Amino acid sequence: MSDGAEKVPDESRSQARRAGDMTMTDRAHQMIESRIVALDLEPGQVLSESQLVEELGIGRTPVREALQRLGAEGLVVVMPRRGVMVSEINIAKQFQLLELRREVERLCAIKAALRATEAERARFAELADKLAASAEARDYEAFMRYDLEFNQAVLAACRNEFIQRSMQRMQGLSRRFWFQNYRVALDLERCANLHADVARKISEGDESGAGEASDKLIDYIYEFTRATL
Numbered sequence: 474m475s476d477g478a479e480k481v482p483d484e485s486r487s488q489a490r491r492a493g494d495m496t497m498t499d500r501a502h503q504m505i506e507s508r509i510v511a512l513d514l515e516p517g518q519v520l521s522e523s524q525l526v527e528e529l530g531i532g533r534t535p536v537r538e539a540l541q542r543l544g545a546e547g548l549v550v551v552m553p554r555r556g557v558m559v560s561e562i563n564i565a566k567q568f569q570l571l572e573l574r575r576e577v578e579r580l581c582a583i584k585a586a587l588r589a590t591e592a593e594r595a596r597f598a599e600l601a602d603k604l605a606a607s608a609e610a611r612d613y614e615a616f617m618r619y620d621l622e623f624n625q626a627v628l629a630a631c632r633n634e635f636i637q638r639s640m641q642r643m644q645g646l647s648r649r650f651w652f653q654n655y656r657v658a659l660d661l662e663r664c665a666n667l668h669a670d671v672a673r674k675i676s677e678g679d680e681s682g683a684g685e686a687s688d689k690l691i692d693y694i695y696e697f698t699r700a701t702l
Contacts, residue, residue: 608665
C-alpha cells in the first residue's frame with residue numbers, strides 16, 4: 474500500500490488548489506447545473522439570462538459564462554440571438570457517454586488507488602462501509618449523499634487535473650439521466666455495493682482491482698440505461 478507513492482509535480486498541486494477556489498462563475502455554474510440535474514429546469518425549457526441573474530443574485534457576466542460552460546457540457550444549447558435552452562435527454566447520447574466514462578473512470582480509480590494518502594485510504598474504507606450500509610437499509614437518500622462524497626474523493630485522490638476536467642464535464646449529464654430514471658430503474662442494493670467495491674479497492678491500494686471494480690460498476694450502469702428504454 475502506497476502513501477501517494479507516485480509523486481505529482483508541485484505545479485500540479487498548486488493548480489489543484491487554485492481550481493478549488495470557487496469564482497462567481499463557478500457558483501453560477503453550480504447553482505444552474507443543480508437545477509437542471511434535478512429537473513427543476515426541464516428539458517426543452519428556454520432560459521432567461523435576466524431571470525437567472527435575478528433569481529441567483531449573481532451578476533450577468535458570471536451567469537453568461539456559466540451558461541457557456543453548461544453548453545460545452547451538453548446541458549444547455551446556446552442559440553445565437555435566440556437564447557439558451559435546456560438540452561433534451563437523449564438515451565443514444567447516454568450510451569455514447571458511457572463509452573467514454575468506462576475508460577476515464579477506470580483510469581481515475583486506478584490512479585486514486587495508486588496516489589491516495591493514508592488519510593484518504595481511511596476515508597475510502599469508511600465510504601465503502603457506508604455505501605454497503607445504505608444498500609442493506611435500502612436508503613436512497615444516504616446512498617445519494619455517499620455517492621456524491623465518493624465521486625468527489627476519487628477525483629481528488631487521482632491527482633490528475635485532466636482526468637478531473639473530463640469527469641466533471643460528464644457528470645452533469647450523467648446525474649440528470651440518473652435523477653430522471655432512478656425511481657423506476659435503479660437496483661439500489663446492487664448499485665451501492667458496486668460503488669462500495671470500488672471504494673474498498675482504492676482504500677487497499679489495489680490498482681488492478683480498482684480498475685476491474687470500476688468496469689463492473691459501468692457494466693451495471695449500462696444495464697440501468699437499457700432498463701429505461
